[in-house]
Amino acid sequence: MLHRRHFLQYVAGGAALAGAGALPAWARSSSEGNLGIPALQGNRFDLTVGTFPMRINGRATDAIGVNGTAPAPLLRFREGEEVTLNVTNTLETDTSIHWHGLLVPFQMDGVPGVSFPGIRPGETFTYKYAVPQNGTYWYHSHSGLQEQIGHYGPIIIDPKDADPVAYDREYVLVLGDWTFGDPDCLFAKLKKHSDGQNFQQRTVGDFLKDASADGLGSALEDRSMWGAMRMSPRDLADVGAPTYTYLINGRSTADNFNMVFNPGERVRLRIINAAAMTLFNVRLPGLPMTIVQADGLNVQPLEVDEFQIGVAETYDVIVTPQVAEAFAFVAESIDRSGQAVATLGPRPGMRAAVPALRPVPTLTMKDMGMDHAAMGHGEMEMDRGADAPEAMDHSTMDHSAMAGMDHKAMGHAMPDPHGPEVQMVSVEAPVTRGPGVANIAAMPVTRLDEPGIGLADVGHRTLTYSQLRSLDPNPDTRTPGREIVVHLTSNMERYMWSFDGVKFSEVTKAIQFHEGERVRLTLINDTMMPHPIHLHGMFFDLVIPGAEASGHLPRKHTVIVKPAEKLSVDISAEHVGDWAFHCHLLYHMAAGMMQVVSVLPSERAMPMADHQGHEMMDHSKMNHDEMGDEGMKP
């Protein structure tokens, strides 16, 4: 049953729509009462995937969407019920729908070639599954690059019991990045000139500015360090504006998506990043946000002024505007080449002041896994104990990347600040070095206590992952028995993206979990870019140094791994099946940054006996002191 206030809102929206004449919902402007995305609710849904013309930013374009809308309709489920979704494909190519974050049986997960064969042209496929959870989620195509041009939509699952989050009205905000060109063509362009979509490179003018500010020598040294690595400190996003037009619910800033409120109301914003390639910085200038949910699961309320949302992440926030003024909801792309701005105002049709784009951030040597002081001298001089990373976990250190380093100076003499409580077996595949791997982060560090890239100096409160705590106690607090280490690898110049240096097309064996086991997945980002990493069918319990014993670790379906970051997530492998595991940046996935995690049924599972072709290393029994102050020194 709908809450009364939800019901009122939808009735109001519907009445306005009915009066808007023959125009389809997507073509109506907010002044005609289109306050959101068309909603469907119940237990049975008929969804038709097709292509149709639409207008974005005043320009005609073709979209692939569901039931004639892009974004696709809002699907509203109720926790504990069973839903049936008949998906008909009217495209000339295969399609699919993946239910992002939903704990469905794997054969209903919707990834062609992994969990089902896909939906052929003209075919209707019936998804049927129980809904054991509640919260904000979304759905999208897992076929080709359809996700880029509209084949994505929001899901809200209302809780079967009282919602711990109180609110007077709610809006769904689906963020997107639109290209008016063919996505396959865009991918091909990236393969040919990987930096071609970046219009924010450092110029000769920037060099002169730096030289006058910091001195010629310093500016030259900086250019020479980046030049020696053949990497760009402005490599924040592979594709930015003007190639992309940024969208909120399918609307650009000019199209001004409109939300209304009465002063003093608690307004719940359900923010979903459904973009293909764009992480967004989200803020409402002058209005603090209280984060109440992340990736569909409630978190302890946390007030911030801004947060960065990775592709495929969701955040629910409460805002309580007290004055009858129009507020801007700003979704700024991580590279600050563009933004989408919507209006939250006391009356429909208002237009909030659009803030100027902020200066483009520049990456530092820290983002390359190098410390500035250690770069450009031809050798590693890491004789700086005090600067050693806070949470260096020796049980999981990447020894393959450590040749040429002084172990003692890296902090082996220091006690592990988090104690030796995790005595698990670590499984780490050697990274396949070759043309696809340009760099291995020499000193990956934890960056959970940092806000998103570019948000360190914005002058107000920004979210860090380390601040998040789940509202509910973690359902599984067992210590993992195994750790699997995966490197995120790339060669930006050739636009090659992979895990452990192996593209998906080269994979010969899936990563294997065993039903019932608690496993730690450690991700090391050897690239210069943040990657939103998503594992289907399971939640990540984000291991926050110092909060492991809290029992309230945030649980996420998608986690951003920052450049040169090393982070760990603990996973309860409960649902048997083959599950896709990939970077949620669409073209990174298309280039090969994908794998499959097979959760093997317990009767077939042989924990510890199966090495998966990985090197088995029990670091707890290894004597690090003997490993080589002599042997490993340059």
Add this chain to the structure above:
Amino acid sequence: MMRGITLCALAISVAAPVFAEAAEGTSPPWSMADDYYDADEMAEARHHVLTHHGATREVYVMADRLELQSSDEGDALVWDGNAWYGGDINKLWIKSEGAYSFDADEIEDAEVQALWSHAISPYFDLQGGIRYDLEPKGRTHAVLGAQGLAPYWFEVDAAAFLSSDGDLTARIETEYEFRLTQRLILQPRVEAELSAQDIPELETDSGLTSLDAGLRLRYEIVREFAPYIGVAWQGSFGGTADYLEAAGEESDRTMFVAGVRTWF
């Protein structure tokens, strides 16, 4: 001309099988969905998802320089372009360059290369194949070279050529880009030709035979299309210069150039 086309066709037919990259081994890497869906359909979908996530191939065509050169010696139309087809590691490259003289109303230089290119490191490809000279004299060469991006962002293309007459020559090109704005780019370019021996019929002496240095300023209206203007200097050295001077020609010249750089 026909010989050149035949050689290209031969190179393609030899190269084609090498493109096949095995996407699937004998046992599938996962197969649990086979219990719910038709196993053959799943096998086909599995092959598709694997090849479309990392093994796609592209076709690339680029006119790096398509320009009019104007100097005291006369005007010429010069082209320098390439094309490739392939994946991340293996590609078939076609390169061609040449010059048409308006004064003489003839093609003075023209060559085409068909090369097998294999990525040997993150930034460099090893390239080997054949070069056929359409003008002058229809020589054929075996080619071995390396192309890629050197530290500090220098684009490098270096190749050695062994002709059917047994003459060994080499060519090294390097380019750099100064980004004046996001779309206005100043590109210095140097190309050096070397020869291991005196080749009288080509009027080329051993050693550094010629140098071509240019400075081009282009504006990328879109990344794929950029008109440019610039200056270039061409000079010959040693015995090669003597050959030219003996024929009553200048051993060096300065030119104004205007053209387009385009790719798709």
